[in-house]
Amino acid sequence: MPTPDKLVTLSPQHITEEPFYQPSGDEIALFEAAYRHRLPMLLKGPTGCGKTRFVEYMAWRLNRPLVTVACHDDLTASDLVGRYLVVGGQTVWMDGPLVAAVRSGAICYLDEVVEARKDTMVVIHPLADGRRILTIEKRGEVVHAPDDFMLVVSYNPGYQSVLKELKQSTRQRFIACEFDYPDAATEAAIVVRESGIAPEIALRLVKFAEMTRNLKDNGLEEGASTRLLVHAAQLITAGLSPATACRSAIAQALTDDGDTLAAVQELSASLF
Amino acid sequence: MARTVAEINSQLERWLEVEFSMKDVSGIACDIAALSGKDQEFILLWTQRLSAAHVQIATLFVTQAAQLSTRMERRLIEAWLMQALDAHDRNGLQAAVGILRTVDRYIELRHAHTDGVVLEDVRGILLTFARGLSGRRLLLDANEGQQAWTDGETLYLPGVMTRMERAADNFILYKAQVAMLWAQAHFGTLRVLPELSLFTDVDRALITYATLETLRLESCIARELPGLARQMSQLRQQEPARSALWQEFTERLALPQASGFDSLALLPAALKSELPPPPCYQCDLHPVAVKSRIDSEKALLRVRLSELAQDLPPRENEDTPAQFEVKSGEDQAGGSGEMELLLDDIPIAPPDDVRQLLTSVLIDFGEIPPEYLVAAGPGEYDPKLYLETRQDPDQVWQGTYHEEGAILYPEWDFKRNSYRKNWCVMREKDVPQIKDDFAAATLLKYGPLVRQIRRTFEGMRDEDRLLKRQSQGEHIDLDALVEALSDMKSGGEMSELVYARLHRAERNIAAAFLVDMSGSTKGWVNDAQREALVLMSEALEALGDRYAIYGFSGMTRKKCELFRIKSFAEPYGDTVKARISGIRPQDYTRMGFAVRHITQLLLQTDAKTRLMITLSDGRPEDYNDNYRGEYGIEDTRQALIEARRAGIHPFGITLDVEGRDYLPRLYGPAHSVVIDEVRTLPLKVAEIYRKLTH
Numbered sequence: 001m002p003t004p005d006k007l008v009t010l011s012p013q014h015i016t017e018e019p020f021y022q023p024s025g026d027e028i029a030l031f032e033a034a035y036r037h038r039l040p041m042l043l044k045g046p047t048g049c050g051k052t053r054f055v056e057y058m059a060w061r062l063n064r065p066l067v068t069v070a071c072h073d074d075l076t077a078s079d080l081v082g083r084y085l086v087v088g089g090q091t092v093w094m095d096g097p098l099v100a101a102v103r104s105g106a107i108c109y110l111d112e113v114v115e116a117r118k119d120t121m122v123v124i125h126p127l128a129d130g131r132r133i134l135t136i137e138k139r140g141e142v143v144h145a146p147d148d149f150m151l152v153v154s155y156n157p158g159y160q161s162v163l164k165e166l167k168q169s170t171r172q173r174f175i176a177c178e179f180d181y182p183d184a185a186t187e188a189a190i191v192v193r194e195s196g197i198a199p200e201i202a203l204r205l206v207k208f209a210e211m212t213r214n215l216k217d218n219g220l221e222e223g224a225s226t227r228l229l230v231h232a233a234q235l236i237t238a239g240l241s242p243a244t245a246c247r248s249a250i251a252q253a254l255t256d257d258g259d260t261l262a263a264v265q266e267l268s269a270s271l272f
Numbered sequence: 273m274a275r276t277v278a279e280i281n282s283q284l285e286r287w288l289e290v291e292f293s294m295k296d297v298s299g300i301a302c303d304i305a306a307l308s309g310k311d312q313e314f315i316l317l318w319t320q321r322l323s324a325a326h327v328q329i330a331t332l333f334v335t336q337a338a339q340l341s342t343r344m345e346r347r348l349i350e351a352w353l354m355q356a357l358d359a360h361d362r363n364g365l366q367a368a369v370g371i372l373r374t375v376d377r378y379i380e381l382r383h384a385h386t387d388g389v390v391l392e393d394v395r396g397i398l399l400t401f402a403r404g405l406s407g408r409r410l411l412l413d414a415n416e417g418q419q420a421w422t423d424g425e426t427l428y429l430p431g432v433m434t435r436m437e438r439a440a441d442n443f444i445l446y447k448a449q450v451a452m453l454w455a456q457a458h459f460g461t462l463r464v465l466p467e468l469s470l471f472t473d474v475d476r477a478l479i480t481y482a483t484l485e486t487l488r489l490e491s492c493i494a495r496e497l498p499g500l501a502r503q504m505s506q507l508r509q510q511e512p513a514r515s516a517l518w519q520e521f522t523e524r525l526a527l528p529q530a531s532g533f534d535s536l537a538l539l540p541a542a543l544k545s546e547l548p549p550p551p552c553y554q555c556d557l558h559p560v561a562v563k564s565r566i567d568s569e570k571a572l573l574r575v576r577l578s579e580l581a582q583d584l585p586p587r588e589n590e591d592t593p594a595q596f597e598v599k600s601g602e603d604q605a606g607g608s609g610e611m612e613l614l615l616d617d618i619p620i621a622p623p624d625d626v627r628q629l630l631t632s633v634l635i636d637f638g639e640i641p642p643e644y645l646v647a648a649g650p651g652e653y654d655p656k657l658y659l660e661t662r663q664d665p666d667q668v669w670q671g672t673y674h675e676e677g678a679i680l681y682p683e684w685d686f687k688r689n690s691y692r693k694n695w696c697v698m699r700e701k702d703v704p705q706i707k708d709d710f711a712a713a714t715l716l717k718y719g720p721l722v723r724q725i726r727r728t729f730e731g732m733r734d735e736d737r738l739l740k741r742q743s744q745g746e747h748i749d750l751d752a753l754v755e756a757l758s759d760m761k762s763g764g765e766m767s768e769l770v771y772a773r774l775h776r777a778e779r780n781i782a783a784a785f786l787v788d789m790s791g792s793t794k795g796w797v798n799d800a801q802r803e804a805l806v807l808m809s810e811a812l813e814a815l816g817d818r819y820a821i822y823g824f825s826g827m828t829r830k831k832c833e834l835f836r837i838k839s840f841a842e843p844y845g846d847t848v849k850a851r852i853s854g855i856r857p858q859d860y861t862r863m864g865f866a867v868r869h870i871t872q873l874l875l876q877t878d879a880k881t882r883l884m885i886t887l888s889d890g891r892p893e894d895y896n897d898n899y900r901g902e903y904g905i906e907d908t909r910q911a912l913i914e915a916r917r918a919g920i921h922p923f924g925i926t927l928d929v930e931g932r933d934y935l936p937r938l939y940g941p942a943h944s945v946v947i948d949e950v951r952t953l954p955l956k957v958a959e960i961y962r963k964l965t966h
Contacts, residue, residue, distance in 0.1 A: 263400030
């Protein structure tokens, strides 16, 4: 079997500046303990509640490079592991992001992992248990993960589809940590910190978010996330009226349905 | 074009059945003839529609119609009449008459020209608005009167809002009423209601308390929802200033710590004074309705808790009823924090409905009284008490109505040009199994054909295949690469299309077969249908598409039956074969409900393509009912339109040679087929399916 004569791998980047993260429980201690014991982590929670930011913060805190892969329904195992390319008449092996992370002892974060194709589990499983290996079938290579490599996956249990369930064989390999929207005071503090908005307006925005969260499964698939609140607050500090900011940054982002949209706008108009 | 008095007279005589009632309609005809052509048309159209429901409703309408149409917008009149028709369908003639009489009173009171808002038009917005405000799953219903009130769960609002002149203001008024009703529950107005029964003049105490609470809730809303409070104060602009005493009450109740009990404390003083005119958004209080809802929720909660306790491992002390405890999470504000349910200090995850009930109790009382957390003993509650809560028309879709275990579906009345709500009482039943060799015999009978059908369908399976010569992919296409390299070596340009990619295609189809089980299918047709189902099932098993088979039949709207032969989840096995064999002709061909129910079932599947194939032998009809003829066709057509709108592809197969006349109207062009020969049905069905999905 001819061995390819070239191998390309990316070197994952370190995060140099401290990302802002407001802890709401013991998640930092949990993450550090899991890291020390080389255990993979599963972050559960609705979209925009700070999972990605948390991972960034932890990567900075542990001084590890971070590789983030946003999973989608066409993501295959080879997208993670790597593939052969033809360059100048020669085949070149290009490491996928997961392999790059394993080789360099980075934290690999697979965002919304249930979205990925089922065959990706074949590469994730041996990495996520005691073996900590990654097999590159096409190269006949087995990569052993160094001690400082860590796998982190996230998923949103809010999606009701049976197809988007994480299998027991997968979930039972991970240390799970549940994320939710922070309590009102913390959430307002986050909005203030991220946007520089006045605290009383931040509190109103949080109240508005709670109203939309009341509507989950009642017209809305999800309530407004902390991320959307930050967006709205940024628009308000940029000089837009709260009504416009809530409409563009929150209401329109949540739904396309006419009546629901009108009702959500009535809610925001009532608050400001 | 305007009609003459004589023309109108004869039409009215026919619709109002004057030959029986001997009522003289000539005066009415004269009045109507004096109106413009458009007004005439409107009145006559509605008289005819209403007469289809009940002559008395039509009579009541037409006698006041001449005055109505000059004073009010047609849209509003229509809304009222629709409400009356609904009331007639739901609660009978008296309810409808009651609503028509409020129209009467209304005209006397209201401005000549208003730009009203119809609740039905803004219902979606208001309901979502209300649910956003409240953590509770509130419901919304039209109130027969002009007042808004709530039992804490359902918000009753006037069916039409015309108090303000401009439509925008009428909408704001609706919104203000919703907010007031939400505030009544949220800020504890309803909590004080039991105390009011101690007053000698309860009615006056109630209205005075309502007026005081309106003042308090206004400031609560101003604190919580300043935007809405601004709009509300604009609505109030024309209203006169309050007296000095009431001004003082206003200030007392505006304090952030004021509660319903402060209003109660002010009540004796307020009772001695003259009440200020209520602001337009003031809502009524109905202590009896609130109490009965709270009682039935308590019953429901305690019954659900006892069910929960039974599912848990047995406790040490089985004789005393289980006493649960609730711990609130860290977030104390407004009860939005997570609640934890404990039994003997062991946390239990409450199911969603129990969590909702707990939230609801928490909103009612501000805490959860311990007696609410005692599991109900056997026979402690009459099931009617807590089952009644599920009878709300909005919840009918999920639960029971006046007939246990049934689902209600609306029916389209083309004469009224509207739905009859909750009209058909539908039940799903299993077809009695007949375990014989029918399926095997059919397969034997069509032996060679079955093999051919199976092969054809297997060929239609969309399997994973390797796409070659792609610009990217997970594999290298060696043939293409060799070619490209040799091209390059010979000085040509090297192609970039050297990859192979696995194409995973899924035939993501769910098909539902709806089989006519009416009495007319007896004999040949029934046999052919059953054979067709056996062959179809064989073919679909080969193909791997999800499918379900249901039979439908009915006799009057109270007995609409859908027979389950195979649900989507069931495998095709001996049970299903025995059910196919057991299909027997039943009653009549009421069809709309069946189409509506299958639509719901199809929507529950997550298939990309959803097909509904109906097999019938004649036009829709029913026993001694106006379903026969045009009504049945139009209802079925409407049900099919609903299905198409939901993204389902209906297709009709019929053995009725007259079907060519009405099928295109039902299914649209090219979505139906008439089979002349009953014998060929079994083969045709598979063939049609193949064409449809290829």
